[in-house]
Amino acid sequence: MNQLTKAAKTLAAKYNSTSLILRIAIGLVIGSVLALICPGAAWIEEFGNLFVGALKGVAPVLVFVIVASALAQGSSKLDRRFGTVVWLYMLTTFVAAALSVVTSKLFPQTLVLAEAATADVVPQGLGDVMHTLLSNIVSNPVASIMNGNYIGILMWACLFGLAMKKLGSDTTKNFMANTADAISAIVRWIINLAPFGIMGLVFTNVADNGLSIFTQYGRLLLLLVGTMLLMALVINPFIIFIYLHRNPYPLVFRCLRESGLTAFFTRSSAANIPVNMSLCEKLGLDKDIYSVSIPLGATINMDGTAIYQGVCAIFIAACYGIQLTFPQMITIVLTATLASIGTAGVPGAGMVMLTMVLTSVGLPVEGVALVAGVDRIFDMGRTTVNITGDASCTVIVSNLEKKKEARKNKNA
Numbered sequence: 324m325n326q327l328t329k330a331a332k333t334l335a336a337k338y339n340s341t342s343l344i345l346r347i348a349i350g351l352v353i354g355s356v357l358a359l360i361c362p363g364a365a366w367i368e369e370f371g372n373l374f375v376g377a378l379k380g381v382a383p384v385l386v387f388v389i390v391a392s393a394l395a396q397g398s399s400k401l402d403r404r405f406g407t408v409v410w411l412y413m414l415t416t417f418v419a420a421a422l423s424v425v426t427s428k429l430f431p432q433t434l435v436l437a438e439a440a441t442a443d444v445v446p447q448g449l450g451d452v453m454h455t456l457l458s459n460i461v462s463n464p465v466a467s468i469m470n471g472n473y474i475g476i477l478m479w480a481c482l483f484g485l486a487m488k489k490l491g492s493d494t495t496k497n498f499m500a501n502t503a504d505a506i507s508a509i510v511r512w513i514i515n516l517a518p519f520g521i522m523g524l525v526f527t528n529v530a531d532n533g534l535s536i537f538t539q540y541g542r543l544l545l546l547l548v549g550t551m552l553l554m555a556l557v558i559n560p561f562i563i564f565i566y567l568h569r570n571p572y573p574l575v576f577r578c579l580r581e582s583g584l585t586a587f588f589t590r591s592s593a594a595n596i597p598v599n600m601s602l603c604e605k606l607g608l609d610k611d612i613y614s615v616s617i618p619l620g621a622t623i624n625m626d627g628t629a630i631y632q633g634v635c636a637i638f639i640a641a642c643y644g645i646q647l648t649f650p651q652m653i654t655i656v657l658t659a660t661l662a663s664i665g666t667a668g669v670p671g672a673g674m675v676m677l678t679m680v681l682t683s684v685g686l687p688v689e690g691v692a693l694v695a696g697v698d699r700i701f702d703m704g705r706t707t708v709n710i711t712g713d714a715s716c717t718v719i720v721s722n723l724e725k726k727k728e729a730r731k732n733k734n735a
Contacts, residue, residue, distance in 0.1 A: 326460065328506075332427055337513070345516040345586060346517070347517055347518050347521050348523040348657070349518060350517075350518035350519060350520075350522035350525070350672070351521055351522070351525050352397040353522050354521065354522035354523065354524070354525030354526040355525055355526075357522075357526050358526045358527075358530040360524070362530040364501055364526075367522070367523055367526045368523050368526060368527045368530075369523060370519045370520055370522055370523030370526075371520050371521075371522070371523025371524035371525075371526070371527055371588070372523065373520070373523075374513070374516065374519065374520020374521075374523065374524070374589075375520065375524070375591060375594050377513045377589065378513060378589065378591075378594035378595070378596075378597055379471060379593055379594045379597070381506065381509060381510055381513060381597060382471065382593055382594065382596040382597055382618075383467070383468040383469075383471050383476055383593075384468060384506055385506050385507070385510055385596065385600070386476050386477070386480065386588070386596060386614075386618040387468060387476050387479070387480045388480075388483060388499070388503045388506050389483035389503050389506070389507070389610070389614040390476075390477060390480035390481060390498075390614050390615055390618075391481075391483045391487065391499065392481045392484065392499040392500050392502070392503040393484065393503075393610060393611050393614050393615075394480075394481060394484025394485050394487070394488055395484045395485075395487035395488045395491055395495075395496050395499050396488070396496060396499075396500060405615065407719075407720050407723065408612075408615070408619065408620075408716060408717070408720050409618045409619075409623070411562075411716040411719060411720070412619070412620060412623050412624035412712075412716060413623075413660075414562070415558075415559065415562065415624065415626050415712055415716065416623075416624060416625055416626055416629050416660050416667055417629075417656070417660045418486065418554075418558055418626075419554050419558075419626035419629040419630050419633075419708075420629035420632070420633050420655070420656045420657075420660045421633075421635045421656050422550060422553065422554060422558065422630065422633075422656055422660070423550055423629065423630040423631075423632070423633025423637075424633050424637065424652050424656055426546060426549065426550045426553070426634070427546065427550075427633065427637035428636065428637070428652075430546050430549075431637075431641055432542050432543045432546055432638050432641065433467075438503070445679070457473050459474045460474050460475060460478050461475070462475040462476075464476075464479035464483075465669065467479065469502060470543075471593050474622050475494070476618065477615065477618060477619060477622075481615075482501050484731055487499065491725065498566050505728050507600075507604075510633075511601065512601070513597065514597065514598060514601055516600075517585060520588075520589075521584075521585070521588050524588035524589065525588060540728075543634075543638055543694075544700065544701075546634060547630065547631065547634050547701060547704060548704055549708070550630050550634060550703050551627055551630055551705070551707070551708045554627075554630060554708055554712075555575070555579065555583075555708050555711055555712075556575065559571075559575065559626075559711070559712060559715050560572060560575050562715075562719070563575070563715055563718070563719060566719045566722075567719060567722055567723075571715075574606075574632075574715070574718060575711070575715065577602075577606075578602065578711045578714045578715060579707070579711055581598075581602050581605075582598050582599050582602045582710050582711060583707045583710060583711045583713055585598045586598070586673050586706045586707045586710035586711070587703050587706065587707045588703070588708070589706070590702045590703050590706050590709060592620075592622075592625075592706055592709050592713075594619040594620055595706070595710045596617055596618050596621050599613075599617045599620075599621075599710060599713055599714055600613060600614070600617050602714055603714065603717055603718075603721075604719065605619065608717060608718060608721040609721045609724060609725075612715045612717060612720055612724065613721065614717065616713070616717045617713055617714075617717060620712070620713030620716065620717070621709075621710075621713065624709060624712050624713050624716065625705075625709050626707060626708050626709055626712045627704060627705030627706060627707065627708030627709045627712075628705050629659045629660055630705065630708065631677075631701050631704075631705045632655075632659040632677050632680045633655055633656065633659045635677055635682070635694050635701075636655050636659070636677070636680045636681060636686065637652075637655070638693070639681065639686055639687075639690035639691075639693055639694070640684075640686055640690075642690065642693055643686070643687060643690060644651075645686065647684065651684040651685075653681060654683050654684050655683070655684055658680045658683040658684075659680050664688075667729040677694075699734065
């Protein structure tokens with residue numbers, strides 16, 4: 324028994340001492356091999372389900388506790404920094420939507436239509452989306468945490484933190500800080516088990532989709548992936564360079580490696596909030612900034628989703644033989660930007676918002692069925708772009724604040 328305990332401790336020590344990226348890569352390979360060898364072993368999927376469930380479960384509590392604690396300590400200020408974050412999120416989402424229209428016109432894709440399928444998607448207008456967003460802001464705080472409504476969580480966390488800053492005793496504030504540290508520790512434990520989760524998620528994707536999906540939609544997938552890579556590896560680095568005047572690629576590749584890889588397989592911006600916060604902590608960013616900007620970005624910074632909606636809208640138009648005018652393409656860009664911002668707060672996510680983009684330019688809503696079968700594949704790419712964009716914008720704002728503080732101290 325003692326030998327077993329000693330062997331287990333040695334194995335655990337070896338596991339923890341190995342790079343997380345290497346462990347994830349090993350899990351990825353094992354999951355792929357198992358899916359090809361024994362695709363019917365459904366129990367392997369549970370590793371992925373447990374991992375995603377744990378991340379989604381802890382993320383709302385993490386966001387509420389960290390934001391409220393930071394504000395209660397009196398160190399966090401929702402001032403111009405908050406405005407800069409929102410501006411960057413809106414800018415990158417708009418650029419992504421415009422980029423999707425440009426690449427779709429340069430490399431048009433179509434599909435020979437068989438008998439039209441139907442999609443269980445309910446169209447929503449802009450008014451419905453805005454109503455949903457506003458309702459989410461004032462949603463019940465407990466319900467917001469239970470349902471992962473991050474707009475509502477941020478709203479109540481800010482109010483609670485500001486109230487505690489004014490009324491709370493030092494003992495209470497210390498308790499909140501200790502609670503935030505404890506939740507952060509739990510998140511680190513969950514992320515440490517990411518290789519097992521990735522193994523299960525990779526198994527599910529390879530076993531379910533196989534390679535047949537790429538033969539029918541290969542060119543559309545290539546266009547989407549190419550546009551997303553252009554956004555992630557050219558546009559975002561350019562924006563970082565404009566603001567920070569330094570080589571952006573070490574940061575970009577680190578974000579893709581440490582946060583993007585997990586996002587690719589979980590396909591959930593909410594589930595990746597703890598992962599992104601952990602990355603920001605490693606980068607030495609201001610906790611007061613990333614505790615608000617990362618969960619906010621998971622709700623309104625949807626670069627990948629904007630690309631998906633723009634490309635899919637033009638693809639659906641081509642499939643139906645509809646020629647879009649220039650004003651219609653501008654409408655697609657604007658609607659895709661607004662629809663992307665509302666995606667996280669609407670049940671059905673991107674598929675529901677795609678119907679809003681289609682109806683804005685008079686395209687048949689039934690066209691959603693053309694991409695419904697491969698939406699899961701598309702979701703992997705768009706979530707990766709969304710998540711890495713959150714981290715990039717947070718780095719920009721945090722570094723801008725450091726420069727301002729340095730100048731202020733120098734002049735003082």
